Amino acid sequence: MNVLITGGTGFIGSHLARFLHKKGEKVTLFDIEPDLGLVDDIKCELGLVKGDLAFLPDVKSTVSSSKAQIIYHLGAFLSAKAEDRPMGGFRTNLVGTFNVLEAARLFDVEMVIFPSSIAAFGEGVSNPVPNEAYQRPTTMYGVAKVAGELLGEYYYTRFGVDFRCLRLPSVVGLGRGPGGASAYSSLMIEKPARGESCKVYVGQNSRMPVLYIKDVLRAFLGLQEARETDLERRVYNIGGISPTAGEIAESVRRYVKGARLEFHPDKRMQEIVDSWPEALDETRAREEW
Ligand SMILES: NC(=O)c1ccc[n+]([C@@H]2O[C@H](COP(=O)([O-])OP(=O)(O)OC[C@H]3O[C@@H](n4cnc5c(N)ncnc54)[C@H](O)[C@@H]3O)[C@@H](O)[C@H]2O)c1
Incomplete structure (x- = not known):
């Protein structure tokens, strides 16, 4: 085909x-x-x-x-x-x-x-x-x-x-780029897994569905x-499943020792994410x- x-x-x-x-x-x-x-x-x-x-x-x-x-x-x-x-x-x-x-x-x-x-x-x-x-x-x-x-x-x-x-x-997986406001969930996993620090641009209570x-x-x-x-x-x-950003951070820290995740909410990104529903x-x- x-x-x-x-x-x-x-x-x-x-x-x-x-x-x-x-x-x-x-x-x-x-x-x-x-x-x-x-x-x-x-x-x-x-x-x-x-x-x-x-x-x-x-x-x-x-x-x-x-x-x-x-x-x-x-x-x-x-x-x-x-x-x-x-x-x-x-x-x-x-x-x-x-x-x-x-x-x-x-x-x-x-x-x-x-x-x-x-x-x-x-x-x-x-x-x-x-x-x-x-x-x-x-x-x-x-x-x-x-x-x-x-x-x-x-x-x-x-x-x-x-x-x-x-x-x-939001799709989570290896190699996701930063162009979408929903990318934070994937970056929160990939960056610590690579030993890099990750600045999370939404608040800990932001919730949206993710799918591998x-x-x-x-x-x-x-x-x-x-x-x-x-x-x-x-x-x-x-x-998919609908964790908060804080819950994703908690899981990543459980599996990646010393994971560096810092929350620095960005107003514009937060507004985009907040305009979407929490579950499908x-x-x-x-x-x-
Ligand atoms: N990643 C997600 O979480 C997600 C969630 C829902 C829907 N989608 C949709 O899935 C699709 C793929 O998403 P992705 O995460 O792989 O995005 P991505 O940014 O990694 O890939 C998009 C690709 O489109 C190409 N592109 C952009 N403008 C183009 C143009 N004018 N002509 C030809 N190519 C062009 C880019 O160069 C890029 O390679 C998109 O339609 C996106 O809206 C993605």
Whole structure:
């Protein structure tokens, strides 16, 4: 199977590339700033295209040349970067998603899988947030995720593009970069494990759900392999567990002797994290696939 991963040299894209390559898929990575650090040992066996999601000709030529049967559309500005540069966030996250769906339609791609986020919800929802809750995010990142979900549903009903989407919590794992406000949970584990100190930019009581990268890959594959007839919707919450930052610190200190974790809350990062719910209800995903 030919699989194209946009944002394919990022954190999740690199782990997904390794996972799919190991399963025998022919994987092509598309990225505006390719950094093959996390897939260095298998890079010769992966396709790589440098291009811009916001530029339709780049996306069309890559979908065509890779003969993509499935697109994992992961390329994006993460939350903090999209708040710093809202216009760039709009171009990459919203125009980019439109371009991917349009190319998928033009080249008869069998399936498009898109990671939305807990950030697609804003305030005024109950915890855990049900799958079909009210969506009023207050960040550019969240606005673009809701728009991406809706565009995908539109391309499914209007043109038959098999769009499938997971709303992920904060993903924890090796190699996560700092571009998202939710990255603190992953950095709080990786930095002490490497013997580095970590400044935590949210308060100890901040609570948001986290999910280990290997469980994210399992969820992607579960959704990809789900029978069309079992799916009653196109977008699914995926839960994880919801510790506070203080609880993460406590666990890290238990396992990493001398872990240096200092809390220095940053107002802007704290506001972004506080605008998200504390837990996601994944009942629909469990029931349907
Ligand atoms: N990491 C998380 O906790 C998390 C949670 C929910 C959803 N997601 C979503 O998963 C996806 C991947 O996240 P990640 O953590 O791997 O992020 P990441 O920042 O590590 O990777 C994103 C990749 O997209 C690339 N990119 C940015 N702009 C581009 C453009 N214009 N054209 C082509 N490529 C471009 C970047 O160079 C980067 O390699 C994103 O869509 C993100 O919103 C991530």
